Amino acid sequence: MNFVVTPGWYMTLAAILFGIGALGILIRRNALVMFMCIELMLNAVNLTFIAAGRALGNLDGQLAVFFVLVVAAAEVVVGLAIIVAIFRLRQTASVDDLTEMKG
Amino acid sequence: MGGASVLGALTVIRARNPVYAAMGLLATLFSMGVLYVLNLAHFVAAVQIIVYAGAVMTLFLFVIMLIGVDKAEDLGETIPHQRRLAMALGLVAVGIAIALIARGRFSWVPVVSTLADPQSTNGTVEAIAEPLFREWVLAFEATALLLTIAAAGAIALASHRRPVAGLEQETGVN
Numbered sequence: 001m002n003f004v005v006t007p008g009w010y011m012t013l014a015a016i017l018f019g020i021g022a023l024g025i026l027i028r029r030n031a032l033v034m035f036m037c038i039e040l041m042l043n044a045v046n047l048t049f050i051a052a053g054r055a056l057g058n059l060d061g062q063l064a065v066f067f068v069l070v071v072a073a074a075e076v077v078v079g080l081a082i083i084v085a086i087f088r089l090r091q092t093a094s095v096d097d098l099t100e101m102k103g
Numbered sequence: 104m105g106g107a108s109v110l111g112a113l114t115v116i117r118a119r120n121p122v123y124a125a126m127g128l129l130a131t132l133f134s135m136g137v138l139y140v141l142n143l144a145h146f147v148a149a150v151q152i153i154v155y156a157g158a159v160m161t162l163f164l165f166v167i168m169l170i171g172v173d174k175a176e177d178l179g180e181t182i183p184h185q186r187r188l189a190m191a192l193g194l195v196a197v198g199i200a201i202a203l204i205a206r207g208r209f210s211w212v213p214v215v216s217t218l219a220d221p222q223s224t225n226g227t228v229e230a231i232a233e234p235l236f237r238e239w240v241l242a243f244e245a246t247a248l249l250l251t252i253a254a255a256g257a258i259a260l261a262s263h264r265r266p267v268a269g270l271e272q273e274t275g276v277n
Contacts, residue, residue: 008204008205010138010142011200011204012200012201012204012205013108013109013138015197015200015201015204016109016197016201017108017109017112017131018197018200019193019194019196019197019200020109020112020113020115020116020193021112021115021116022192022193022196023116023189023190023193024115024116026185026189026192026193027116027185027186027189028116030121032121032124032163032166032167032170033115033116033121033124035163036115036124036125036128036163037115037116039128039132039155039159040112040115040128040131043131043132043135043155046135046151047135047138047139050138050139050142050144050147051142053142053144054142054143054144059230059231059234060234062144062146062147062231063231063234063235063239065144065147066147066150066231066235067239067242067246069147069150069151069154069155070246070249070250071246071249072155072159073154073158073159073250073253074249074250074252074253075253076159076162076163077162077253077254077256077257078253078256078257078260080162080163080166080257081256081257081260081261082260083166083170084166084169084170084260084261085260085261087169087170
């Protein structure tokens with residue numbers, strides 16, 4: 001049987017990875033792990049871009065991934081700085097303890 | 104490789120210890136790099152390994168060490184049925200996505216185009232640089248500015264020692 005890996009399979013894998021990332025955001029309460037789940041979701045979208053770009057036969061998908069990588073790096077830097085600042089203030093990284101804005 | 108990435112992703116959300124979660128994420132990122140190479144995105148794959156598996160993971164591990172890993176997170180539920188609801192929501196979302204993909208019988212785009220000219224999507228450094236510095240040059244400069252601002256912001260956030268100490272006393276009164 002001839003099994004060809006079409007872009008659809010990459011899309012499916014990306015959807016599954018994105019779902020796992022979203023699930024992690026919903027069930028974890030450690031801010032660091034939630035951040036890792038955000039990275040996971042960004043990577044899933046990157047895989048979609050690459051697969052679609054290849055299927056459509058142009059390089060724009062890869063360029064989009066390049067920019068997503070840059071933005072993700074900037075986001076990680078700022079986000080981790082915020083987490084460290086919060087940790088200095090509160091000695092915790094659990095989002096359950098951060099109920100300052102509770103109405 | 105797809106299986107490895109899913110396994111790593113599951114480790115991220117299941118591991119009690121944040122270091123194990125980081126290792127799972129590392130496995131996922133590496134297998135994503137391999138999948139990029141399979142899709143002819145050579146330059147992006149190299150950048151993925153260097154930036155993500157190198158810099159970002161180092162940063163993550165550094166912060167994990169800074170915060171301390173001795174306190175393992177309890178994975179219990181605070182909101183009742185939180186996990187079951189999240190699982191159902193995630194399954195529904197992934198199911199819808201896969202259904203949308205499968206509706207086109209895995210060929211929603213003409214696959215012929217890649218077979219016709221694989222060189223058109225060969226992501227070498229030259230091929231990437233050509234459009235990057237022509238029609239995308241404004242976005243390129245914008246990301247340069249963004250990175251500078253992010254670095255400056257991170258330094259500003261991390262170096263305010265005295266105001267943070269003052270706030271700590273205020274919250275101590277509460």
